[in-house]
Amino acid sequence: MQRPPVLALAALLCAGLVACTPTPAPPPSTSPTASASPSPDETLLATDTDHASAVGTLAPDFPRELVPVPEGAEVLVSAAEPTADGLLRISLNLRTEQDAAALLDAVRGPLVAAGFTESAPPVPEAGLAAQATFSRADGDELLVVGVLDRDGTRTMTLGGTVARPAP
16 A cells, blocks of 8 residues: 555654654763862873973973073973974973062073073063063074963963084
């Protein structure tokens, strides 16, 4: 027996609705929810970092003599990655209670002693307590430093490219 077209269409729609109906969500879990603030031993970074970066310490190839960690500062994350043109791309993020001027002085000393020239930014970045740019070798080597001051703690970020240290 042949179905009228309206019944066939209704049958197809019902079959489509059954196939497209989403599965009900599982009941809410009674397990504890995530904390808004991580515990001191948690990290927001992936745990399987490559050899060019390190969490809580200086990366293996980081130029420690050129950019030493200021006294009393805690390294949050660092990286040192060789580039194709023979330079080293570095970054350093640290936290300290040192005031912004002393922190910038601690970075400035070794860089200026190594032949870097300091320049102030044309327009200081809003919200930063201190900021400076250091360059050497006609600008091939360039480091930018910014210091954020929040609630008595300074966070410093330094990044750029430098010559690879001699082995």
